[in-house]
Amino acid sequence: MTKARLFSAIALAGCLFAAPVTAQAEKAAGWTGIDFGPDSYYAYIGAVAALSGQDIATQGGWLLRASAGFGQYDYDTTAVPGGNVEGDGSGGDLMVGYAYFFNGGNAKAYLGGDVNHNSLDPNDPTSKTDGTEGGVKGMLELNVNAAENIDLGAMGSYSSSFDSYWSRFTGTYNFGAVKFGPEVLFMGNESYDQTRIGAALSDIDLNGFATARVYAGYASTRGQGDDGMYGGLALGKGF
Numbered sequence: 001m002t003k004a005r006l007f008s009a010i011a012l013a014g015c016l017f018a019a020p021v022t023a024q025a026e027k028a029a030g031w032t033g034i035d036f037g038p039d040s041y042y043a044y045i046g047a048v049a050a051l052s053g054q055d056i057a058t059q060g061g062w063l064l065r066a067s068a069g070f071g072q073y074d075y076d077t078t079a080v081p082g083g084n085v086e087g088d089g090s091g092g093d094l095m096v097g098y099a100y101f102f103n104g105g106n107a108k109a110y111l112g113g114d115v116n117h118n119s120l121d122p123n124d125p126t127s128k129t130d131g132t133e134g135g136v137k138g139m140l141e142l143n144v145n146a147a148e149n150i151d152l153g154a155m156g157s158y159s160s161s162f163d164s165y166w167s168r169f170t171g172t173y174n175f176g177a178v179k180f181g182p183e184v185l186f187m188g189n190e191s192y193d194q195t196r197i198g199a200a201l202s203d204i205d206l207n208g209f210a211t212a213r214v215y216a217g218y219a220s221t222r223g224q225g226d227d228g229m230y231g232g233l234a235l236g237k238g239f
Contacts, residue, residue, distance in 0.1 A: 025055040026238035033235055037219055038228030042089075044069030051096075057238060060100045065110055068092035075224055079126040091116035093137050093159075105144035112137055116161050128162070128190040135161030149174040164189040172202065179203045183215065192223035196230055210237040 028049040035042045046067030054061035070090045076083055095112030117132040124130060139157040146152045151174065156167035165188060172181035178201055185196040198217015206212055216231035 026057045027053070027055070029056060029236060029238045031234060031236040033233055035230070035232035037230045038221070038226040039075065040071060040073035042069055042071030056099065058101065060106075061098070063097040063099055063108070063110070065097055065112075066092070066094045075226070077124060077126065077224070079124055080122045085124050086121050088119045089117065095137060095139065097139070105142070108141040110139040114159050114161055116164070133161045135159045137161070151179070162189040170200065172200075177205070183217070188223075192221055192225050194219055194221045194225065198230065206235075210235045
């Protein structure tokens with residue numbers, strides 16, 4: 001996994017978890033998790049809170065969203081002695097958004113900024129995403145109840161920091177205790193483009209402590225980085 005791919009993972013923080021609708025009003029929700037890709041891992045934490053005093057699970061209004069994460073990775077290149085680079089990456093974002101609920105679904109839009117940092121060992125002179133860069137970030141989300149027990153979701157973000165983008169499209173069937181379905185993701189930046197195809201099991205109730213989402217699939221990469229399996233675990237809780 002390249003340094004670039006790691007920082008598309010910052011978009012994952014908060015996108016991998018979606019809180020189920022509950023009877024109890026929720027003014028905020030938090031999440032944490034870990035994502036594994038080819039030759040990499042990325043751990044993250046985040047939260048979203050109501051700015052209009054609304055129940056964020058069922059009502060529209062203004063939102064404040066923040067997330068941060070850290071990961072490690074390595075990739076092969078002929079640009080350095082030994083042919084391999086190891087990297088550490090960290091980053092975070094802060095955005096203001098608005099949620100709109102309609103019959104059978106909801107839509108959300110966010111706008112703010114993010115900062116990403118990559119540290120390489122040894123230094124890769126050909127890297128387009130080394131160092132620290134801040135940018136303007138936007139995110140859109142759409143969730144629709146397409147039919148009885150069937151939900152469709154689309155989410156995407158773009159940041160001017162390293163021209164990073166991330167998007168995910170999901171379809172889930174509600175079995176009652178859990179939801180299951182396919183997912184397709186597109187992500188990348190100045191150094192790579194990656195497509196992920198897999199499946200996820202979500203809304204797993206951990207005895208009231210939190211809800212969980214587990215997912216896995218195959219990642220295909222163009223540019224820097226390798227192809228291979230991906231997977232992860234996300235935990236979320238409303239407050």
